[in-house]
Amino acid sequence: MIVVNLDVMLAKRKMRVTELSEKVGISMTNLSLLKNGKVKGLRFETLDKICAALGCQPGDILVRTEDERDGEEQAP
Numbered sequence: 001m002i003v004v005n006l007d008v009m010l011a012k013r014k015m016r017v018t019e020l021s022e023k024v025g026i027s028m029t030n031l032s033l034l035k036n037g038k039v040k041g042l043r044f045e046t047l048d049k050i051c052a053a054l055g056c057q058p059g060d061i062l063v064r065t066e067d068e069r070d071g072e073e074q075a076p
Contacts, residue, residue, distance in 0.1 A: 001067035006035040009054050009061055023053040 010020065017035065021028045026046065033039050047058055054061075 001065050003063045003065050004034055004037050004039075004061060005063055006031075006050070006061055009056055010035075013054050013056075015054070020050070020053055024049045026050075 010017065017028060017031050020026075021031050024031075024046075026049070034042065047061070050061065051058055
């Protein structure tokens, strides 16, 4: 399972979602969905813009964790 730690990076940089939204050009709604882990995918271009605005690497925002579903067959 991939966990989005955008809220952690925002806190470390003392930045609000509104400021990131303005810097990156992504709606507050979409950033909030991403921050709360409610998205199914993320474009590399968007990830690049977020990382540039926060001065971080993709691995600072996205983390893979073990999930109880790991190892089970998943429906496509």
